[in-house]
Amino acid sequence: MMKRMTITLGILLAFVAGALAHCGSCGVGGSSDKTGHGHMHKLMEHAGQNTEMAAESYPLDRCPISGEKLGEMGEPYEMSLDGVTVKLCCDGCEEKAIQRKDEVKGKIREALFARDAADYPLETCANCRMKIDPDSAKKEVYGSTLVLLCGSMCEKAFAEKGEQMANRVREARAAAE
16 A cells, blocks of 8 residues: 555656646746745646636637527537637537638637727737737737737747747736736
8 A cells, every 4th residue: 555655656746846847838947945835836826827728718709600609509619720719609610610710710819809909918019028009919819818919020920939928918917907
């Protein structure tokens, strides 16, 4: 019995150590206090950020394909189009959403902008931190987070750093609340 507990504890510790050493998105793996408390605190913060990201509110109340109210046909079908969370009335709309992905992503982007622009938490580009005008900024979406960018160079960088930019927006929104 004791040997089984030791093996289980060893596996758990290896998992935590691996997570602490390799988590680049929140800075875990750098210096900490001698107790390791700083690392564990960062790990717990990171877990909370992932939960917050999953719980983001979706901006549309209707299926972007059929126009049906989401939830009327049961649990909405959720998918991702190039990193953009899309909710459909049913899985039958998935193929059309893929075929019309630019149109679908545009509807979500515009709905997010209409909802979030007034209280957008950053006054600067989410990538280069240059001052932006929300009305003329480039609009991108990561998950269900609106990300405003200053221009086409930062828009190109979004393909690689979209998650990082969305995290910057979410962190700024949380700090403002």
